[in-house]
Amino acid sequence: MSIPAQKPGTDSAMPPASAAGLPAHELIYRQLREQILFGEIAPGEAVTIQGLCLRLGAGMTPVREAIRRLIAEGALQFQGNRRVTVPQLQPSHVGEIIYARQWLESHLALRATQNAQASDLAQLALIDQRLDQAIARGELHAYLRHNYLFHATIYSLADAPVLANMAEGLWLRFGPSLRVMIGRIGTQNQPDKHKDLLACMRTGDAEGAARAMREDMLQGMEQIRHILESPGQRG
Amino acid sequence: MSIPAQKPGTDSAMPPASAAGLPAHELIYRQLREQILFGEIAPGEAVTIQGLCLRLGAGMTPVREAIRRLIAEGALQFQGNRRVTVPQLQPSHVGEIIYARQWLESHLALRATQNAQASDLAQLALIDQRLDQAIARGELHAYLRHNYLFHATIYSLADAPVLANMAEGLWLRFGPSLRVMIGRIGTQNQPDKHKDLLACMRTGDAEGAARAMREDMLQGMEQIRHILESPGQRG
DNA sequence: GGCCCAAGAATATGATCAAATGTCTGCTTG
DNA sequence: CAAGCAGACATTTGATCATATTCTTGGGCC
Numbered sequence: 001m002s003i004p005a006q007k008p009g010t011d012s013a014m015p016p017a018s019a020a021g022l023p024a025h026e027l028i029y030r031q032l033r034e035q036i037l038f039g040e041i042a043p044g045e046a047v048t049i050q051g052l053c054l055r056l057g058a059g060m061t062p063v064r065e066a067i068r069r070l071i072a073e074g075a076l077q078f079q080g081n082r083r084v085t086v087p088q089l090q091p092s093h094v095g096e097i098i099y100a101r102q103w104l105e106s107h108l109a110l111r112a113t114q115n116a117q118a119s120d121l122a123q124l125a126l127i128d129q130r131l132d133q134a135i136a137r138g139e140l141h142a143y144l145r146h147n148y149l150f151h152a153t154i155y156s157l158a159d160a161p162v163l164a165n166m167a168e169g170l171w172l173r174f175g176p177s178l179r180v181m182i183g184r185i186g187t188q189n190q191p192d193k194h195k196d197l198l199a200c201m202r203t204g205d206a207e208g209a210a211r212a213m214r215e216d217m218l219q220g221m222e223q224i225r226h227i228l229e230s231p232g233q234r235g
Numbered sequence: 236m237s238i239p240a241q242k243p244g245t246d247s248a249m250p251p252a253s254a255a256g257l258p259a260h261e262l263i264y265r266q267l268r269e270q271i272l273f274g275e276i277a278p279g280e281a282v283t284i285q286g287l288c289l290r291l292g293a294g295m296t297p298v299r300e301a302i303r304r305l306i307a308e309g310a311l312q313f314q315g316n317r318r319v320t321v322p323q324l325q326p327s328h329v330g331e332i333i334y335a336r337q338w339l340e341s342h343l344a345l346r347a348t349q350n351a352q353a354s355d356l357a358q359l360a361l362i363d364q365r366l367d368q369a370i371a372r373g374e375l376h377a378y379l380r381h382n383y384l385f386h387a388t389i390y391s392l393a394d395a396p397v398l399a400n401m402a403e404g405l406w407l408r409f410g411p412s413l414r415v416m417i418g419r420i421g422t423q424n425q426p427d428k429h430k431d432l433l434a435c436m437r438t439g440d441a442e443g444a445a446r447a448m449r450e451d452m453l454q455g456m457e458q459i460r461h462i463l464e465s466p467g468q469r470g
Numbered sequence: 471g472g473c474c475c476a477a478g479a480a481t482a483t484g485a486t487c488a489a490a491t492g493t494c495t496g497c498t499t500g
Numbered sequence: 501c502a503a504g505c506a507g508a509c510a511t512t513t514g515a516t517c518a519t520a521t522t523c524t525t526g527g528g529c530c
Contacts, residue, residue, distance in 0.1 A: 023481065025303070050513060059483045061296060064515090065303045068260070072307035074400065081490070082514055096397040103338045162331040162408065165309065166401055173397065258515065285479060294517050299481090316524070317480055474529080481522075488515080498505085 025062035028052075032066055036075050036086060037175040038144045046085045047076065075172035089177040094225040097174055101217050104167045105151070109197065109213035112157035113206040120157055121202055127153060128194045135187045143187045144179055150194060154213070174224060181227045192216050260297035263287075267301055271310050271321060272410040273379045281320045282311065310407035324412040329460040332409055336452050339402045340386070344432065344448035347392035348441040355392055356437055362388060363429045370422045378422045379414055385429060389448070409459060416462045427451050 032052070035041050052063045067084060070076045077087040116124075127150045134142035148171060155164035182190065193216035200208035267287070270276050287298045302319060305311040312322040351359075362385045369377035383406060390399035417425065428451035435443035 025481085048513065049515095059481095060514090061299070061482055064296070065300055068300045068304045069307040072304040074397075093397050096395050099342065100338075100398060100401065104335075107334065160331050162309075162328050162405075163335060166335065166404075169401075169404075170397075260515080283479070284481095294515095295480090296516060472530090474527105476527085477525090479522105479524080481520105483520080484518095486515100486517080489513085491512080492510090494507105494509080496505105496507090498503100500501105500503085 023062070024058055025065040028056055028058055028062050029066040029069055031056060032070060033075065033172070036070070037148065037171065038141055038179065041086050041176070043086050043176045043180060044088045046079070046083055048084075070172075073169050073172050075175075086176055087173070089174060089224070089228060091225055091228050093173070094221060094228060097170055098218065098221045098225075101167070101170060101221065102214055104163055104170070105217050106210035106214045108155050108158040108160060108163055108167060109201075110158075110206040110210040111160055112154045113201045113204060113209040115157050115159055116201055120153075121198065124150065124153055124201070125198060128198065131192075131194070135190060138187050140179070140183055140187065143182060143190075144175075147192075148175070174221070177224050177228065178220065181224050184227060185223065191219065193219070258297070259293055260300040263291055263293055263297050264301040264304055266291060267305060268310065268407070271305070272383065272406065273376055273414065276321050276411070278321050278323045278411045278415065281314070281318055283319075305407075308404050308407050310410075321411055322408070324409060324459070324463060326460055326463050328408070329456060329463060332405055333453065333456045333460075336402070336405060336456065337449055339398055339405070340452050341445035341449045343390050343393040343395060343398055343402060344436075345393075345441040345445040346395055347389045348436045348439060348444040350392050350394055351436055355388075356433065359385065359388055359436070360433060363433065366427075366429070370425060373422050375414070375418055375422065378417060378425070379410075382427075383410070409456070412459050412463065413455065416459050419462060420458065426454065428454070 032041075041047065047067070049060060049063055049067065052058075052067075053060055056063065067076060071078055071084070074087070076084050079085050127146055131143065131146040131150060133139075134146055151171070152168065155167050158164060193212045197209055197212035197216065200206075200212055267276075276282065282302070284295060284298055284302065287293070287302075288295055291298065302311060306313055306319070309322070311319050314320050362381055366378065366381040366385060368374075369381055386406075387403065390402050393399060428447045432444055432447040432451065435441075435447055
């Protein structure tokens with residue numbers, strides 16, 4: 001996704017308010033994206049433009065633009081006759097996503113290992129530590145957010161904007177189902193390969209990092225596939 | 236307010252235009268997409284909302300939605316200060332796209348071979364025949380369109396919507412530069428592997444089809460990379 | 471050369487029009 | 501007489517437009 005370029009403003013003091021100065025459609029896009037990835041909106045749920053206008057207290061135009069953008073990214077789908085919903089992930093789609101993430105994420109991890117500075121590794125370790133906290137406390141929202149942040153940080157380290165963009169796009173597709181899966185199984189039963197991955201990155205073992213990333217991804221995706229194929233689809 | 240809207244049973248004069256009934260933002264999106272892929276708008280060129288409103292004779296809202304969508308797909312980029320342009324492809328991006336298309340297109344060709352019916356193969360052969368005509372006549376526009384159509388048809392045959400979507404998204408990124416490249420080199424010097432690919436598909440040799448597709452892609456992308464790295468970037 | 475002002479373009483709002491869905495009523499039929 | 505279906509209506513929602521507002525930018529003036 002495109003992080004808007006440095007504010008061409010005159011001053012140097014960028015206030016910590018992250019939401020300052022950005023256009024409304026950008027803010028709405030981010031809010032909706034968050035809610036789809038981590039939050040309130042479940043797979044299969046329908047969203048209405050006017051409902052969002054009320055919920056977010058915004059006008060129609062920015063909401064419409066944000067929705068178009070999310071549809072283009074696959075986070076929402078146009079359900080034929082004017083109805084927009086969060087897509088239900090199909091088991092066959094999981095297979096496609098696994099195939100794509102295998103070569104995307106492993107390559108991104110490889111390149112990130114080659115580029116990573118000590119400060120980057122420290123930041124990743126911090127994120128992973130917070131992730132462990134969220135697991136221990138069973139905090140669903142924090143778990144999802146930090147897990148995503150861990151991967152997204154590696155994407156940005158890879159210095160491969162096109163591939164990173166593709167990988168982030170895939171998160172929007174399986175993210176909602178990931179949330180359902182974790183919500184049902186719990187954060188406790190989520191072993192990850194982040195420690196292995198970080199160890200490889202520290203020693204510069206790019207191939208090993210790629211392998212760890214691939215295994216980490218596979219673990220999660222197979223659980224999603226299992227949930228989707230089991231009876232008792234969401235209600 | 237209570238004017239009973241006559242049910243559209245009073246048809247009689249339904250224009251055969253295929254573009255009928257679709258919302259304006261969808262039509263504008265398609266027009267812009269065409270123009271970026273095959274047509275008038277060159278890499279680096281800036282597009283203004285109001286300019287498009289005049290050129291396409293549409294209101295602002297549909298134009299804005301179409302632009303957001305194209306930005307999300309990477310066909311346009313948000314140039315910081317409220318300026319929207321067609322991105323200039325960087326040589327490093329070409330490397331990323333090659334890496335992605337290797338996996339994507341070969342897999343899609345493999346699956347398409349497994350799914351293809353005789354009628355599908357006939358349609359592909361027809362497209363390729365028209366492509367050869369365009370090459371022989373040096374028709375740039377027809378060449379680009381049929382080349383894209385050939386690949387897009389294979390994507391749709393693969394029955395893998397997520398991967399096909401990713402592959403089509405990549406076309407929007409290198410399409411404009413492909414047009415520049417062909418425009419400079421000419422259609423004559425564009426050997427393709429389409430005949431090999433079709434032969435493999437006819438015999439059910441999925442692996443061979445994947446290999447041919449990969450080689451076809453590599454030929455084109457390397458030429459794009461060469462053009463980008465050569466002096467005299469277009470202006 | 472720097473600052474102010476004006477023009478133009480993008481953002482955002484609300485209103486208006488059209489279409490679709492869901493409901494309600496009345497008629498027909500078993 | 502009750503139940504089911506059909507047709508119209510009303511409400512909800514999406515699509516589009518005209519307009520106000522803000523921000524950038526370029527030129528003119530001091």
